[in-house]
Amino acid sequence: MTFPVCRYDLAATLTSGQAFRWRLSDGAWVGVIGAHWVRLRIENSDLIAESAVPSADWSWLTDYLQLDLDLDEVLQTFPTDEPMQKATSACLGLRLLLQDPWECLASFILSSTKQIVQIRQIIALLCERYGEPLLVPPGQAPLCSFPSPARLASATETDLRGCKMGFRAPYLLATAQQLAEGRLDLPRISRLPVAEARAELIQLPGVGRKIADCVLLFAYGFHSSFPVDVWVMKALRQLYFPHRRVKLARLHRFAATHFGPHAGYAQQYLFHYMRTQNEGGTRPSSPRRGSARKLRLRAED
């Protein structure tokens, strides 16, 4: 199946720390959306999608990739200051996905103080051990669905620790149990105002402001939600409040007023910019070479 697309950077989008199961294989991106195995690539401003099972309705894909979103319309609402100009021009075509709430929630519970490569490894193990095998085309590597709350709720903390998630195991287990018991209905949250939706999510074990904001943005499409992690905090302080002590609460207030109605979208550009800009590094600190040390320390003051 092919879909016409304009300014859609698949690589940046699928590796920008919002989803963790995509991998590049023979020049195409292979992943799982719900119960669908899918393989994606872009050729001549066309998105080409191959699935394992023929489907008449591709809304599961177009919704996930947000193909109907007008990116230019979003970009026009961004502030025209220099940091945003640089962040957006550094990666034209970076998009936000619309993911499954449970998979997104569980993934970000597992994300705390982990690097993206390690988050990917934990989630791969979790799916391999607890997910359902999917139908994949002949010759393709086997792949599983993301395990349901009920499935994880039936595991033990020790089982989950076996997936290398460490102290996050009791959080994931307790949250899975609450959802499996029906104590919180994830689909219902999409109908709430963003502040109430956030309050509901934060009640779950292992879910604080940052993870709640990630789920609101990446799975519920609340574009006003602005997750502030170490990277974005660094970006905001460095670019907008240099040489000043600024607290997290103030950064949230600043973000809510400065970046417009699609602030969360702007956040993704800042996040990607910070991660790719400096020496293609995966670390916000710790210089690679001695010669860079002085410059870096000066810039970070």
Place this chain on the structure above:
DNA sequence: TACCAGGAGAGCG
């Protein structure tokens, strides 16, 4: 080797 990673929660003054 020592330090650190897309945080959350508990304990402290």
Place this chain on the structure above:
DNA sequence: CGCTCTCATGGT
């Protein structure tokens, strides 16, 4: 409140 400490694991 606001700050600090701990939590588990793997990479550099």
